[in-house]
Amino acid sequence: MDIRLARLSDAVAINELLAELGYPQSDPAATAARIQTWSDDPAGAVYVADTDQGVLFVIAVHTCPFFEREGTWARIVALVVSTQARRQGIGSRLIAAAESFATHHGCLRIEVTSSPHRTQAHTFYQSHNYTLTPTRFLQNLTS
Template sequence: MTSRNRSGNTVNADVSPDWQSGSRPTRLPLQKNNIRIRDAKRSDALDLAMLMCELGYETRPVEMEARLKLILSNPSYKTFVAVMDGCICGMIGTLTYPSYEHNDPSGRILALVTSSTARRRGIGRALIATAEKDFGQRGIRRVALDTRLTREVAHKFYESLGYEQNGWRFVRQLPVSN
């Protein structure tokens, strides 16, 4: 699926993400000051829908707008976007919540994606640094995240940032009851 974001850039959502396939594309170096991280807005729905497609989650802009309406109105959630040259090129979504296992609250990175056209430029690191700073300001000392087993390059990326594998996640789809 090839689409254009609001800025007119072509995005191919059917291409396997670089970090999933393990390839390391050559990219022009990015100056850190070219990346701006800001809070997401509902008007970012089109760009965020395309980023979700790149992660492998088919998402229409209208669906993302509905999700953002709920997420952005809930103070337990935080969504940051990375903007480079006026275009959204990445996002991170987080959640803070009370814990059964610990006395203090926990944090979770729910989603992290960088556009396939902007990878290996420090955007993911900048998004995680922003989220971790926000977690710290909220009194969160423990952060967890999930990643697919097949995304070995992502695993190495998270390990390089100090994250450690400490368990397994099991998923089951339940039928919706009326």
């Protein structure tokens, strides 16, 4: 297994993973375009775990400067482990890759959001020393 940056050719596999997370994707070309956008942005990275069975894991991380103080922080935007490959330690390796990216970019902290019903994911994050901070307010800007 190889943890590597995502390639445009990973779009179909990433779509399948995002569908498992509850975000069905219908257009691999659109996903490939997003991979390209992330690849072109030095503040972000998309990593996949390439296995003998193909790409079964993906994580996306992005950095952002603080406004209220010096420094930057990072956010894990997506983390998906295929249901057929969970509990094998790959998610931990992807988290480590995201944390390494954040550290390399001088980030002071990293955060991840997770839907309330994903209790197994919450247990996973807490086992990696992530602390639950439950207040978050969102507003969709499109109808």
